Amino acid sequence: MPLVAPAQRKPYTVEEVLKHNTAASLWVIMNRKVYDVTAFHKKHPGGAGVLLQMGGKDATAAAAAAHKSILPANLMWEFCIGYIVRVKPDETKKKEEPVAKPEKEKAKKKKGDSVHGHKHNQAQRKSPPSFIEDVERMLSRPVMATSKSSQDLPSGQNSKSSIPANPEPAVDEGEKTDGEGKLERTFTTIMEEMESEVVPLNDDDPYPRERFSTPSAGIGLLCFLQGNVCWSRGEESLKVGQVVN
Numbered sequence: 001m002p003l004v005a006p007a008q009r010k011p012y013t014v015e016e017v018l019k020h021n022t023a024a025s026l027w028v029i030m031n032r033k034v035y036d037v038t039a040f041h042k043k044h045p046g047g048a049g050v051l052l053q054m055g056g057k058d059a060t061a062a063a064a065a066a067h068k069s070i071l072p073a074n075l076m077w078e079f080c081i082g083y084i085v086r087v088k089p090d091e092t093k094k095k096e097e098p099v100a101k102p103e104k105e106k107a108k109k110k111k112g113d114s115v116h117g118h119k120h121n122q123a124q125r126k127s128p129p130s131f132i133e134d135v136e137r138m139l140s141r142p143v144m145a146t147s148k149s150s151q152d153l154p155s156g157q158n159s160k161s162s163i164p165a166n167p168e169p170a171v172d173e174g175e176k177t178d179g180e181g182k183l184e185r186t187f188t189t190i191m192e193e194m195e196s197e198v199v200p201l202n203d204d205d206p207y208p209r210e211r212f213s214t215p216s217a218g219i220g221l222l223c224f225l226q227g228n229v230c231w232s233r234g235e236e237s238l239k240v241g242q243v244v245n
């Protein structure tokens with residue numbers, strides 16, 4: 001059983017996490033998610049010490065370098081209690097976003113306001129797959145109604161050009177659906193949307209934005225590999241930067 005159900009995961013700032021750096025309350029950050037390893041650290045196969053050492057800090061690179069099997073990654077979600085935000089959304093913002101805007105768009109659609117005259121399937125909007133909700137929480141903005149994905153573009157066209165730097169919860173331009181009427185959203189399309197969201201955790205973030213700049217390689221996965229930041233696409237892995245301390 002997970003300690004905290006995905007829907008109950010909370011936003012934390014780096015400063016808040018930093019306070020949990022003892023055996024009595026031990027949290028670590030990995031890939032912008034917050035893990036409570038208080039109960040686990042004494043049972044950690046890699047030793048309690050490594051987790052205590054990383055207490056309250058970003059252990060993304062250390063964990064990626066240490067873990068050679070997929071077992072840790074499969075266990076980690078059990079300890080995930082939240083995700084990193086730079087600034088905690090205040091109460092007013094919480095009420096208005098991210099629900100308010102898409103609701104307005106939905107209302108428009110009901111009146112037949114769609115830009116391309118596509119009829120939108122309301123049922124899809126009401127029950128997005130839970131992993132999309134996870135991504136939305138992580139990004140603190142809706143991703144359900146962003147601009148077209150590369151799958152909608154003619155081949156050869158760079159998908160990045162269709163993604164604004166700070167995409168607004170946009171007017172839906174008629175997503176593709178599969179035969180069963182479900183949204184065709186794949187890991188790839190979500191990675192595309194997240195690509196523009198790779199930002200430093202805070203002002204003295206050790207991994208400045210330019211080090212993450214995506215080569216024209218297109219879709220891939222940003223990962224840490226032996227001290228290097230790599231842009232991985234299937235078999236290929238391109239070094240795009242270095243982890244600095």
Ligand code: HEM
Pocket residue numbers: 028035037044045046047050051054059062063066067068069070071072073075076079
């Ligand atoms: C919730 C967080 C974590 C979980 C669930 C976890 C889980 C595990 C597991 C299951 C192993 C055994 C791996 C295997 O048998 O293949 C392991 C090994 C290890 N872990 Fe973690 N780990 C976590 C966080 C970390 C972090 C943050 C670090 C680094 C600071 C770390 C460093 C290590 C090391 C050094 C080993 C030993 C690797 C070896 O002997 O080859 N772990 N961890």
